[in-house]
C-alpha cells in the first residue's frame with residue numbers, strides 16, 4: 238500500500254530506487270527540493286520587489302490594508318515558506334562544506350533549521366494577525 | 370577527518386581566477402547574504418503586527434541612507450542570484466554545459482543583473498508613495514486641504 242503510493246508520487250527512476258540512496262545516504266531529495274523552491278522563488282521574489290516599491294513610505298494603515306487583501310497575504314506566506322525552505326537547504330550545504338568539527342557542524346545545522354523555522358513562524362503569525 | 374596518504378588535488382590558490390569560478394562563489398555569497406537580508410522582511414512583518422509605532426520606525430529606517438544602501442545591496446544580490454540560479458537550472462537540464470557556452474551565459478547573467486538593478490531602482494526612485502495611498506486616505510487629504518484653499522480665496 239505505502240509502497241505503491243510512494244512509487245506513484247516519486248520522481249525518482251526505478252533504478253535509482255533499486256540502487257538505494259547513493260553515497261551520501263539520503264538520495265536526491267535535497268537536490269530536488271532546492272530546485273523546486275528555486276523555481277518557486279523566481280516569481281515570488283519578483284512579486285516582493287514590486288510590492289516593496291509600491292509600499293515605499295506607506296503608513297501602517299496603508300500597509301495593513303494591503304496585507305489584508307487575501308492575494309497579498311497568501312503570496313507573502315508562500316514567499317516565506319519557499320524562501321526559508323530554500324535558504325535552510327542552501328545554508329545546510331554551506332555549513333557542511335566549511336564546518337569540519339563534527340560537534341560544531343551538528344550544532345550549526347540544527348541551530349540554522351530551528352532559527353529559520355522560528356523566523357518563518359513569527360512572520361506568518363504576524364501576517365495572520367494583520368490580515369485576519 | 371583522519372589524514373591519509375592519498376594524493377591531494379592541487380590547492381585552490383594555484384588556479385588563476387576565472388569568470389566561471391568567480392561567478393560560482395558569488396552565487397554562494399549572494400545566497401548567504403539574501404538569507405541574512407530576509408531577516409528584514411521578517412522584521413517588517415513583525416513590526417506591522419506590533420503596531421503603527423514599530424512599523425513607523427521600520428519605514429523610517431528603510432528610508433534612511435543606511436537602510437536604502439542595505440536594500441540596494443539586497444536587490445543586487447537577489448538579481449544576481451536569481452539570474453545565475455536560472456543558469457544553474459538550465460545546466461540541470463543538460464544545456465549550456467560546453468565551456469564557451471558556460472562563459473557566454475555567465476556574461477549574460479552579469480549584464481542581466483546590471484539591467485534589472487537599474488530598471489528596478491529607476492522605477493523605485495521615480496515612484497511616489499502618494500500613488501500607493503488608497504482612495505479613502507486620498508479623500509481624507511483632500512478634505513483637509515479643501516477648507517484651507519477656500520479660506521485663501
Ligand code: HEM
Nearest residue numbers: 275278279324327328330397400401403404451454455457
Ligand atoms: C531571497 C531568496 C533566496 C535565498 C535566501 C537563497 C539562498 C540560497 C542559498 C543559501 C543557496 C546555497 C548556495 C550554495 O550552496 O552555494 C542557494 C542555492 C541556490 N539557489 Fe537560491 N536563494 C534565493 C533565491 C533564489 C532564486 C530566486 C533562485 C532562482 C532560480 C535561486 C536558485 C538557486 C539555485 C539553483 C541554487 C543551487 C546552486 C547550486 O547547486 O550550487 N535562489 N540559494
Ligand code: HEM
Nearest residue numbers: 289405406409410413427428429430431439440442443444
Ligand atoms: C532588496 C533587499 C532588501 C530589502 C527589500 C529589504 C527590506 C527591508 C525592509 C522592508 C525593512 C523594513 C523597513 C521598511 O520598509 O520600513 C528593512 C529594514 C532593515 N534592513 Fe533591509 N532589506 C534588504 C536588504 C537588507 C540587507 C542585505 C541588510 C543587511 C544585511 C538589511 C538590513 C536591514 C536592517 C538592519 C533594517 C532595519 C532593522 C531595524 O531598524 O530594526 N536589509 N529592510
